[in-house]
Structures are given as structure tokens and as C-alpha cells.
Amino acid sequence: MSSKQDILRRVRQSQPPAVDLPALTGPWTTFDDLRSQFATTVQQVGGQVVMARDRAHADQLVKTLACYQDAAKICSLVDGVGRSDVELLEVERPHELADVDLTIAAGKFAVAENGAVWVSAAQVRHQAIYFLCQHLALVVPGDQIVHHMHEAYDRLASETSSFGVFISGPSKTADIEQSLVIGAQGPRSLTVVLI
Amino acid sequence: MDHPTAAAEFIANAERAQWHDRALWFVRAKRDKSAHALPEWEKLREVASQIKFHTMSRLADYLEQFEQQAVGRGAVVHWARDADEHNRIVHELLDSHGVRRVVKSKSMLTEECGLNDYLQNRAIEVVDTDLGERIVQLRHEHPSHIVLPAIHIKKEEVGQLFHEHLGTAAGASDPSYLAEAARHHLRQKLLDADAGITGVNFAIAETGGFVVCTNEGNADLGTSLPKLHIACLGIEKLIPHRADLGVFLRLLARSATGQPITTYSSHFHGPRPGGELHIVLVDNGRGDLLANSDFRRSLHCIRCGACLNTCPVYRRSGGHSYGVTIAGPIGSIINPARDPTAHASLPHACSLCGSCTDVCPVKIDLHHQLFTWRQRLAERGLLPFTKRMALKAAGFVLRRPMLYRLTGWLARKTVPRLPRWLLYHRFNPWGKQRELPAMPARSFRKLYQLEVEGRAIKQTSPEKPRDKESCGE
Amino acid sequence: MGPGRAFYFTCTGQLFRMRVGVFIPCYIDQFYPQVGLATVAVLEHFGVRVEFPTGQTCCGQPMANAGLMDDVRPLAERFLRIFKDYDYVVGPSGSCVSMVRNHYDGLIDDRSQLEKLQRKTFELCEFLHDVLQVRHVEGRFPHRVGLHQGCHGLRELRLGTSSEVVQPSSNKIRSLLESLKGITFSELQRTDECCGFGGTFAVSEEAVSSMMGHDRIRDHQQAGTEVLTSADMSCLMHLEGLLRRDGAPMRVMHVAEILAECCAAE
Numbered sequence: 063m064s065s066k067q068d069i070l071r072r073v074r075q076s077q078p079p080a081v082d083l084p085a086l087t088g089p090w091t092t093f094d095d096l097r098s099q100f101a102t103t104v105q106q107v108g109g110q111v112v113m114a115r116d117r118a119h120a121d122q123l124v125k126t127l128a129c130y131q132d133a134a135k136i137c138s139l140v141d142g143v144g145r146s147d148v149e150l151l152e153v154e155r156p157h158e159l160a161d162v163d164l165t166i167a168a169g170k171f172a173v174a175e176n177g178a179v180w181v182s183a184a185q186v187r188h189q190a191i192y193f194l195c196q197h198l199a200l201v202v203p204g205d206q207i208v209h210h211m212h213e214a215y216d217r218l219a220s221e222t223s224s225f226g227v228f229i230s231g232p233s234k235t236a237d238i239e240q241s242l243v244i245g246a247q248g249p250r251s252l253t254v255v256l257i
Numbered sequence: 258m259d260h261p262t263a264a265a266e267f268i269a270n271a272e273r274a275q276w277h278d279r280a281l282w283f284v285r286a287k288r289d290k291s292a293h294a295l296p297e298w299e300k301l302r303e304v305a306s307q308i309k310f311h312t313m314s315r316l317a318d319y320l321e322q323f324e325q326q327a328v329g330r331g332a333v334v335h336w337a338r339d340a341d342e343h344n345r346i347v348h349e350l351l352d353s354h355g356v357r358r359v360v361k362s363k364s365m366l367t368e369e370c371g372l373n374d375y376l377q378n379r380a381i382e383v384v385d386t387d388l389g390e391r392i393v394q395l396r397h398e399h400p401s402h403i404v405l406p407a408i409h410i411k412k413e414e415v416g417q418l419f420h421e422h423l424g425t426a427a428g429a430s431d432p433s434y435l436a437e438a439a440r441h442h443l444r445q446k447l448l449d450a451d452a453g454i455t456g457v458n459f460a461i462a463e464t465g466g467f468v469v470c471t472n473e474g475n476a477d478l479g480t481s482l483p484k485l486h487i488a489c490l491g492i493e494k495l496i497p498h499r500a501d502l503g504v505f506l507r508l509l510a511r512s513a514t515g516q517p518i519t520t521y522s523s524h525f526h527g528p529r530p531g532g533e534l535h536i537v538l539v540d541n542g543r544g545d546l547l548a549n550s551d552f553r554r555s556l557h558c559i560r561c562g563a564c565l566n567t568c569p570v571y572r573r574s575g576g577h578s579y580g581v582t583i584a585g586p587i588g589s590i591i592n593p594a595r596d597p598t599a600h601a602s603l604p605h606a607c608s609l610c611g612s613c614t615d616v617c618p619v620k621i622d623l624h625h626q627l628f629t630w631r632q633r634l635a636e637r638g639l640l641p642f643t644k645r646m647a648l649k650a651a652g653f654v655l656r657r658p659m660l661y662r663l664t665g666w667l668a669r670k671t672v673p674r675l676p677r678w679l680l681y682h683r684f685n686p687w688g689k690q691r692e693l694p695a696m697p698a699r700s701f702r703k704l705y706q707l708e709v710e711g712r713a714i715k716q717t718s719p720e721k722p723r724d725k726e727s728c729g730e
Numbered sequence: 731m732g733p734g735r736a737f738y739f740t741c742t743g744q745l746f747r748m749r750v751g752v753f754i755p756c757y758i759d760q761f762y763p764q765v766g767l768a769t770v771a772v773l774e775h776f777g778v779r780v781e782f783p784t785g786q787t788c789c790g791q792p793m794a795n796a797g798l799m800d801d802v803r804p805l806a807e808r809f810l811r812i813f814k815d816y817d818y819v820v821g822p823s824g825s826c827v828s829m830v831r832n833h834y835d836g837l838i839d840d841r842s843q844l845e846k847l848q849r850k851t852f853e854l855c856e857f858l859h860d861v862l863q864v865r866h867v868e869g870r871f872p873h874r875v876g877l878h879q880g881c882h883g884l885r886e887l888r889l890g891t892s893s894e895v896v897q898p899s900s901n902k903i904r905s906l907l908e909s910l911k912g913i914t915f916s917e918l919q920r921t922d923e924c925c926g927f928g929g930t931f932a933v934s935e936e937a938v939s940s941m942m943g944h945d946r947i948r949d950h951q952q953a954g955t956e957v958l959t960s961a962d963m964s965c966l967m968h969l970e971g972l973l974r975r976d977g978a979p980m981r982v983m984h985v986a987e988i989l990a991e992c993c994a995a996e
Contacts, residue, residue, distance in 0.1 A: 066324075066336040069492065069540045074317040076548030081314045084307035086500060090297055103517065156482055157448050175507075176517035189529060190481035193474045211518075212503040219499065224330070224529050225481075228506075228522040233474040236514075237389035237405065239412040240280050241432035246388060247443050248474020248521070265937035274941065282920070289893065298896040567894065569924045573938050606935060608928025608942070609795065611885035615894035628833075631797030640796060644934060648793050652801030655756065655788040656808070665760030686933045690940040691971030694761045701759045701766030705782055708767070 086212060096174045096207040097256060103177035107231030108244045109252035113204070117142045120201055120255045124166060129197035129251055133163035137191055140168050140201045143255070156190035165195035165249075169229075171206035172254070173214050178230040179254060180214065184223035192227070198249040200229065204256040259602035263578035264570070278572040280408060285566040287515025288616065295511070305504050306620035309557035312497055313547065319462035319495045320538065326465025330527030332534040340370035343539045347372060347454070347487055350535055351381055354485050356451040362469065362476035363387045364456025365403055365560055366491050366539060369582045372454075383454075384446045386475035388439050395422050401576030403583060404513045404562035409575050443475065453479035457490035458559070459505055460536075463498045466526035467536070470509060470519040477523055486528065489537045492544070493556040505559060508618035512561040546594050551629050555590045557619045564613035564623055570606050579603060586613035586623045593630055601639040604630035662700070669696040750778050751813045753821030753830075753851070755963070756788040762963050768990035769822040769854055775993040776862050783812045790837075791829040795929040799837065806837040810847055818861065819851040822986045824883025824962045825929075827853040832886055853887055854986055855961050859902040865909070869992025872912030876955030876980075877904055878946065878969070879922040880962030889961065893922050903961050903985055910992055916953035923949075927968035943972045950980065957981045959988055 063071075093099040101111040112127075114120035121143045124130055130144065137159070138146035144166045153159060167186075169179035179200045183189040192198060208214050218226070233248030244250065268274045292298045312319060324334045337343035343366075351359060359376065361367065361383055373383045373394070385394045389406035393399060395418055400406030407415070416430035425438045455476045460467040467488060469476045480486045496505065510516040528534035547553050565571045565585030576584035581592040581600065589603035604627045613623040634640060654660050672680065673696050681688040750773060754766040773780045789809060790802035809830065813819045821827050830851045838844040858864040883889040883903075890901030907913060926932065926942025933939075947969060950958055958973075958980050960966050970982040 064336070065338045065342060068338055069336050069538070069544060070317050070320060072540070072544035073320065073492065073547060076544055076553075077316055078310075078314050078547075078550070078553060081307070081310040083311045083497065084304050086304065086504065088297070088300075091295060107516065107520070160444070160448055173518075178518055178522070183529070187530070188481065190478065193477045193481060210503070211507050212500070215500045215503040221524075222526070224525070224527045226524045226526075227477065228518065229520065230518050230522075231520050233520055234472050235388045235436060236472075237387070237392065237407050238415050238432040238435055239410070240283065240405075240408070241412070243433050243436040245440070246436065246473035246475070247386065247440055247447070247478055261935045261937070264935060268937045268941050271941075278945070292894075293896050295896070569926065569942050570935070570938050573941050605931065606938075608881070608924050608926060608931045608935075608939070610881035610924035610928070612881075612892070612894055612922075612924070615885060615892050628795075631795065632799055633797070635797030635799075640798075641934070644796060644930060645798070648796045648798055648930070649801065652790075652793045652798065652805075655790070656804050658785055658787055661756070661787045665756075669760065686936040687971070689936055690975060691943075691968065692974040693971065694757075694967055695974075697761065697763050699763060701754050701763035702782070702784060704763050704767060705770065706784075 088212065090210050090212055091175070092209040093174050096209065097204055099174040100172055100177060100207050103174065104231065104254055107177050108234060109177065109231040109254060111254045111256060114255055114257045116257060120257050124199055124255060127199065127253060129164050129199070129253070133197070135162050136164045136166065137162050137195070138166040139186060139191070140166050143201055150187045150191060153188060156188040156194070159188060159191055159194045162191065162195045164197045164199065165191050166199045166201065167192060169200040169202040169254070171208060171214070171217055172202050173211060173228070174207050175210045176230055178228040180218070181227055181229055182221065182223040183225040189225045192229070193248045195249055197251045197253075198229070198232070199253040199255060201255045201257065258580065260574065260578055260580075260606040261602060263580065264574035264606070267575050267578050268573060274573055277409060277575055281566050281572040284405070284514060288512055288563055288566065291511040291515040291517060301504055301508055302618055302620050305508055305618055306557065308496060308501050308504065309619050312495055313553065313556060316492065316495065316547065319497060320492060322462040323460055323465055323495060326463065327527070327536055328465070330465050332465065332527050332536050335535060335537045337537055337539045337541070339541045343370045343489065343537055343541065344372055344375040346537055347489065348376060348379060348381070350485070350487055351376070351452055354452065356381065356485065358382045358384070358450050359452050359454055360384050360386045360447050360450040360479040360483070361454040362456065362471060362479050363390055364454065364489055365583060366456055366489050367454065368400065369541065370539070384443070384450070386443050386447060386479055387471070388436065388443070388473060391439065391443065392418065399577070399582065401584065402562060402565055403560050409577065444478070447475070447478045447482055450479065450483045452485035452487065453483045454487045454489065455480060457488050457494050458509065459496050459502060460490055460494045461499050461502070462495055464526060466524055468502060469523045469525065470521065472520045474521055477521055480525070481529065484532045485535070486532060487535045487537065488525070489539060491539050491541070493558070509559060509561055512563040512616065512618040542595055546591065549594065551633065552590055552594055552626055554621050555587060555626060557621050558587050559619060561618055563616040563618065567612045567616045569610065569612070570608065574606070579606070586627065587621070590623065590626045590630065593634070597634060597637055597639055601634050604634060662702070665700055669698065669700070672696045747779055748817040750780050750818045750820050751816035752780050752782050753786065753813065753819050753826065754782065755821060755823045755826045757967070758822065758963050762967070762984070765822055765963050765984040765986055768984065768986035771990040772854070772858070772986055772993055773820065776858065776864060778862070781816070785812050789826045789829045791826055792929055794829060794833055803837050806834050810838055810843060813851070814843060814847060817850065818857065819847070820854055820857045822854045822961065822963065822984060824853050824880045824887055824889060825964055827851055828882040828886040853883060853889065853961060855903045855906055856887060856889055858906060864906060867906055867909050867989060867992060868996045869910050870912050870995070871907075871910040871988055871992055874914050874916055874954050874956045875907065875988070876916040876918070876950040876953060876958045877907070878925060878958060878960040878965055880960050880965045881924050883961050884922055907985065907988065916950060916955040918949050918953050920949060925965045925969055927964050932968055939968070940972065943968055947972060947978065947980070951978070955980060957983055957988070959983050959985050961985045
């Protein structure tokens with residue numbers, strides 16, 4: 063008998079009597095001002111939020127960011143926002159992206175309750191671009207903010223990409239005596255540009 | 258070493274024990290703050306609990322569905338009966354791909370299976386990329402906490418460690434400075450790695466995908482750089498539908514550290530383009546636990562660590578005092594299931610305060626299971642001899658009212674008259690730091706009897722004086 | 731309400747006077763009689779007709795905590811025999827009452843008798859608050875009181891909301907004490923952390939137990955507690971033991987003793 067069969071047999075024998083799945087109906091906490099709640103939460107988790115009127119304005123604002131101005135190498139995946147020194151499709155190995163200072167990428171939608179932005183790697187050749195960069199900026203449509211994770215998963219019901227991630231704030235760690243250090247292995251900062 | 262002995266050693270360094278207790282209470286307090294900010298918190302717990310009950314009742318079907326979906330997405334699924342098989346599967350995968358250097362993000366399952374040692378003995382370098390895990394790895398220690406592996410280590414000690422291994426300045430202990438050094442070190446390891454191994458927080462039957470939650474981004478780097486990704490999980494990590502993640506992701510980080518969500522909640526569905534994804538489903542005693550109606554609910558655990566943070570005993574004895582991979586209340590339930598003899602002291606490393614049950618995001622009845630474990634251990638004859646004798650004797654006395662009254666009377670008469678050296682010595686652990694109760698002259702029942710008699714006398718003849726001297730009780 | 735006033739309650743139109751069997755835990759009977767006397771006094775003050783069935787010894791908790799259920803079984807059966815005919819069973823101990831209500835399952839053969847017993851067994855404060863509906867206690871207690879929440883009472887009997895749970899805050903013990911004139915309560919750093927008694931835990935994990943107790947005491951000292959109180963004498967026995975060894979001046983009183991002192995003065 064294969065391990066699979068052995069395991070499944072034992073599990074089938076051992077399962078407790080059937081229990082129904084509960085409904086996921088809530089009620090769940092919602093917010094009067096989604097943008098404001100989102101912005102507050104992003105700040106609480108160590109990121110920053112910048113409000114832009116439109117893509118052109120977003121471009122302007124991004125170019126004023128310190129992480130942009132100090133950046134030697136930028137990868138922008140968002141048309142019209144920031145310059146791009148790297149063409150991802152031409153990069154063979156993701157390791158070559160190790161010297162990217164700033165990545166500007168698109169977020170599909172955001173979650174107000176926890177400051178998270180959903181980023182999908184569909185059409186992005188190397189998902190490493192979100193994590194190898196020193197700084198990350200995510201451009202998100204300001205009218206695509208959901209209240210909470212239940213709504214978020216409603217949105218993701220038909221998601222098919224091989225990789226997607228909720229990003230909430232910059233990478234961080236508190237593993238050294240519970241002292242919070244912003245910027246662990248991933249990006250040191252996160253800026254969300256809401257259009 | 259049993260828990261009481263290890264705990265006493267831990268506490269002997271009083272200052273350090275206080276520091277450890279405070280550090281973990283701080284995490285509990287952060288959890289409280291974020292839980293109390295969600296009015297629907299208790300409802301979320303209830304829903305999460307029910308999802309887990311449901312999942313366990315159909316686990317086999319969900320496992321099969323998961324495999325089918327995952328394979329449909331291009332992943333390869335392996336099944337391992339036990340730790341050995343898991344290690345062999347992982348090793349063979351690495352070996353067949355010519356892997357010499359592996360990076361690994363946090364996986365308590367791989368700890369449980371002893372994967373690091375297994376691979377290292379076969380000339381494969383394994384680098385734990387979670388900062389806390391890297392710290393304990395460099396110290397040749399095991400993590401002392403599910404979520405905060407290095408919570409028992411002070412920053413000066415990390416500084417010393419990094420000075421030796423990473424070349425940081427001698428005597429440096431600033432966390433930012435040390436974390437920066439670790440960043441460079443780990444990023445290099447991640448770039449040099451041939452394969453990435455991750456754990457799994459939740460595996461979704463409906464879609465064949467799984468979620469990995471980190472704050473550091475190490476799992477994401479480890480899976481987006483090397484082409485080979487091996488994900489290892491215990492079979493209990495399954496949840497039925499993608500939508501269920503809404504419930505669990507709202508509970509997990511808040512319970513663990515008080516954050517609304519971890520920085521990265523990465524969803525993997527099949528390999529990345531040009532890459533390979535292997536998923537290893539591990540039983541290693543979980544099927545047996547599922548069969549055990551006393552303790553099967555411990556399989557609901559989502560490994561948040563909240564029960565460790567809230568446990569007054571864990572905080573004051575540290576994870577290593579339990580002598581197991583996963584410590585604290587949940588560990589004291591699942592480890593005796595593996596080896597009751599070796600871990601017989603763990604269900605007793607508990608005052609039955611019930612705080613763990615109240616913080617558990619999936620409402621596992623932790624302290625009830627610990628209580629039940631004590632019965633199973635007693636039935637197996639695994640109670641310490643002195644404890645068993647003492648309580649059997651107590652039971653004997655308490656069943657016999659006259660003997661009970663006599664014993665109490667004897668205690669009340671003799672204890673106040675005995676010299677201290679006879680009462681307080683190493684055979685009286687109660688008396689090590691505490692006084693025995695001040696023995697009253699009479700028991701309640703005697704005093705009450707006198708009072709009742711006194712009232713009766715008063716009613717018939719108010720002038721008659723009360724009988725003060727009475728021997729016996 | 732003066733002593734001797736009968737408490738009547740109606741049940742399906744019938745007026746009858748309830749008989750309360752007072753359950754005095756073994757260690758209170760033998761070592762803390764004043765707590766037992768206080769319990770009786772408080773109940774009688776509120777017009778309850780109290781009886782103390784003398785055959786009682788112990789609920790079996792110490793043996794149960796070690797997993798020796800066979801040794802608990804005869805005690806459970808005896809408990810049922812002794813108390814089954816009372817309208818209520820009331821005891822000044824959260825942990826002992828929890829033993830009866832939550833851990834006697836499987837130890838008593840007659841399931842329906844057990845369920846009846848469980849429904850009518852109450853901890854003292856619970857009984858005053860829930861059954862007698864006491865909301866106000868006359869009397870003065872002008873002291874800074876440190877209320878220690880015994881874990882069994884709090885998390886098994888739900889005498890109050892535990893700090894872990896997200897629910898509106900309430901506490902039956904505190905609500906009884908709050909009405910006393912002049913009373914103030916200590917504000918603790920950790921409102922309901924375990925004292926470390928835990929039964930045989932106090933002995934088999936002595937180091938952890940004592941450290942836990944010392945931490946509770948320090949919390950109370952820093953909060954200015956003059957009188958340390960609890961609805962569980964076992965917690966107080968452990969804390970008092972530590973206090974006396976350290977020569978610390980904090981007074982220790984069971985909640986029943988505070989209430990009895992106040993009721994007697996009225």
C-alpha cells in the first residue's frame with residue numbers, strides 16, 4: 063500500500079462524525095471612510111500612504127519620494143509612473159534583480175482593516191521583484207478598497223495566478239529581544255499610492 | 258529532564274525569568290489590544306472552530322481534493338507516513354536536483370521531523386532564513402517558541418553570536434544594527450540557494466493552493482529565487498475553501514503578535530513559471546491523534562502561539578524546559594500523544610488556569626484536554642510515585658469521615674507545636690517559600706456545631722453560658 | 731434585611747422556603763473555619779435557611795487534578811447522596827463548585843440525579859448574585875481591596891469576564907463588594923493572572939508556583955492593596971503562605987469574611 067493510501071485509510075477510519083460547515087455571514091466590522099481607515103492602518107504597520115488624483119499625479123508624487131530620488135536602479139511595472147531601468151521580461155534570472163533599489167508595482171485592491179494590498183504575479187515575469195528591492199511602492203486604485211478580508215476573498219474567488227500576496231507594510235522583524243526593526247529580508251519601506 | 262526540574266533551573270536565574278515572563282506578557286497584551294478592537298472577535302473564533310470541526314470530519318476527502326487540485330496546477334504532491342519518510346522524500350528531491358544549499362523559512366513541521374540535521378548529515382547546507390530561527394540555528398539550539406523562536410535570547414547574546422558568525426562589531430547589541438547584518442547575510446544565502454523549503458500555514462482543498470505568512474519576506478525570497486520550492490505540511494493544515502482564509506487570516510496574526518495581518522500572506526497555486534513545486538503531506542502521528550476522541554481537537558491548532566504567550570507556566574519556564582519541538586499548552590497535549598512516558602510531566606506543567614482555552618483563536622479546549630491527559634497518564638501508571646501515594650492516601654482518608662476528622666484534628670493539634678526544622682525541610686516543597694496555614698484550634702464543623710447548640714440553648718434558656726472548652730474537634 | 735427573615739420564592743404558584751445545604755470544602759472545614767462561619771452568616775443574613783450536612787468531607791478535586799478518577803468516584807457519589815435533597819448547594823469555593831458542576835460527569839451513575847445536582851450547586855457569590863439577586867450589600871469596608879480572580883471561578887464558572895475574552899466586562903464578586911461603603915479596588919497590572927496554586931501543582935512545580943504567587947503579590951503591593959481577597963480560599967492559602975513567609979503586612983480575607991463582617995455590623 064502506498065503512503066498515500068495508508069494515510070487516507072487511517073484518516074478515514076479516524077474521522078469524527080460529520081459536522082456542518084458554518085456560514086461566513088458576519089456581521090463584520092465595516093468603515094465609514096475606507097481610504098482614511100486604510101491609510102491609518104498602513105501607517106500603523108510602518109508604511110506610508112500617498113494620495114494621487116490620477117496617474118500623472120501619482121507619477122509626480124512618486125518622483126518626490128526619498129526612496130525614488132536616492133534610487134540608482136528602479137523597476138516600474140506601472141505605466142506612466144516612475145522611470146524603469148529594468149525590463150523584467152528581458153531578465154533571465156531573478157537573481158539579477160538583487161540590485162534594484164525601488165520597485166513600483168500595481169496592486170489590484172486594498173483591505174482597510176489591515177492595510178494590506180493584494181498583488182498578483184500574473185504577467186510579472188519574476189515575482190522576486192516585489193521582495194528583492196530595497197523599497198517598494200504599490201499603486202492602487204483608490205476606489206478598490208474593501209472593508210475586510212471576507213470581502214477580499216470574495217474578490218479573489220476567481221483568482222488564477224500561481225502567486226499572489228497580501229502585502230501589509232514594509233518587511234519587519236522583532237526577533238531580537240522584541241525590538242521592532244523595520245526592514246528585514248524584504249523591502250525596507252512600503253509606500254502605497256492611492257489613485 | 259522533567260519539566261519541574263528544568264523549570265526550577267530556569268527560574269533560578271530570577272532576573273532572567275522575570276525578563277522572559279515580561280517579554281511574553283507584552284506579546285499577550287498586544288494580542289488583547291488587537292482582539293478587543295474587533296467586536297466580532299468571539300464570533301470569528303466560533304466560526305473558525307466550526308470550520309476546523311467540519312474539516313476534521315471530512316479530512317480524507319479534503320486531502321484528496323487538495324492533491325487533485327494541486328496537481329492540476331502543476332505541483333507534485335508527496336505523502337509521508339512519518340518523519341523518516343518525510344526526510345527521505347525531501348532529501349531525494351534535493352539530491353535528484355543536485356541541490357547543495359537550501360534556504361528554509363519557518364516550519365515547525367520540519368523541526369518536528371528533524372529535517373535540518375538529516376540534510377546536514379548528508380552534506381546539504383540548510384539555512385533557516387527567519388531571523389529568529391537563524392539565531393537559534395547558529396547557536397545550535399532549537400526554537401523555544403512557535404512564532405518567536407529566539408524569545409529566550411537577549412540582544413547582547415545575539416550581538417555576541419553575530420560577532421562570531423557574521424563579523425559584526427564586538428559588544429554591539431543594537432537590534433537595528435544586528436538585523437541589518439542579518440539582512441545582508443541572509444539575502445546572500447537566499448541568492449546562493451539551490452532550493453527553498455517552506456512550511457504551510459493553510460492548505461486550501463478547493464484550489465490546491467496554500468498560504469505562507471511571514472513578516473520578514475524570507476519565505477517569498479526563498480521561493481522566488483531558487484527554482485525548486487518544497488512545501489511541507491502536516492495533514493491537519495487543510496481548510497476547505499479559499500473563503501475560509503478570510504476567517505483564519507483575521508485571527509492568526511492578531512492572536513500571534515497583535516498585528517492585524519503579517520506583512521506577507523503569500524498564496525501559492527502551482528509552481529511559478531519555469532519553476533517546480535513539490536508539496537509533502539505528512540501524517541507523523543496525526544492520523545492516530547484524529548482517532549483519539551480525547552485529543553483530536555488539538556489538530557485544530559493553527560500554530561499561532563497565543564497559548565504559549567498567555568500561559569503563566571510557559572512564560573516562567575521557557576520553551577526549552579518542555580524538551581519538545583512545540584512547547585506550551587498545545588505542546589503538552591500533542592507530545593504525550595507521541596510518547597506518554599517521555600512527556601508525562603507536561604500535562605502537569607499547568608495550573609489549569611484556563612487562559613489558554615480563552616485565547617485560542619480556534620477555541621481548542623486546551624486546559625480540558627490537559628486535565629484529561631492526567632487521567633490517561635494515571636491509568637498508564639505514569640504518575641510520579643510520591644504524588645500517587647500521597648493522593649491515594651488523601652483519597653483513603655477523605656472517604657472516611659471519622660478518619661478525615663481525626664486527621665484534621667491531629668494536624669491542628671500537632672503542627673503548631675512542632676519545631677520549624679521538623680516542618681520545613683526538603684521533603685516539604687510547600688514550605689520552601691511558603692508558610693503552612695496557621696492551624697486553628699477548632700474545625701469549622703466543631704465551631705458550627707457549638708454555634709447551633711448555642712442558639713438552641715439561647716432559645717430555650719437565654720441565661721445559660723456557652724460551653725467553651727471542648728476536646729476533640 | 732435583618733437576620734431570621736425568611737426568604738420565600740415562588741415556583742409554579744407555590745410558596746416555599748428553600749433549604750440550602752452549605753458545602754464547606756475540606757481544607758476550609760479543617761484549616762479556615764472562619765470562612766465557613768462567614769459563609770453561613772452571610773447566607774443567613776440574606777434570609778436563607780442553612781444546613782450543614784455533617785457527612786461531607788471533600789469534593790475530590792485534589793485526586794481529580796492528578797487524574798485519579800477512581801479515587802474521586804466514591805467521593806462524588808457520597809457528595810450526591812449528602813446533597814441531593816437540598817434545593818440548593820452553596821459553597822465558598824469556585825474550584826470545588828466547578829469540580830461538581832464540570833467534572834463529575836462520568837463519575838456518578840445516575841445521570842439525571844447528577845444533572846439535577848449540577849443545576850443547583852453554586853459558588854457563594856454566584857448564589858447571592860444569581861439566585862438571591864443581591865445587588866447591594868449594606869455596610870462599610872473603607873479599605874483598598876485587591877480582588878484576586880480565582881481561575882476556576884472566573885473561567886469555569888464565569889463569575890466574571892476574563893481579560894482574554896472580548897465581551898462586555900462584568901464580575902459578580904466585584905458587584906457584591908462594590909456596594910460596600912468606602913471600599914476601593916486595586917488596579918492591577920494583570921487583572922486575572924493565575925496565582926500559581928493549581929492544587930498539587932503548588933508542590934510538584936514549586937518553583938513556578940512560588941514565582942507566580944510572588945508576582946501576584948508584587949502586583950497587589952504596587953497597586954496599594956491593603957486587603958487581599960478572593961472567592962477561593964485555596965488561592966489565598968497559597969498567597970498568604972508566601973506573604974507570611976516574607977513577613978509582608980497585607981491582610982488576607984475571603985470574600986465571605988468581608989461580607990460577613992459588613993453584614994454583622996448592620
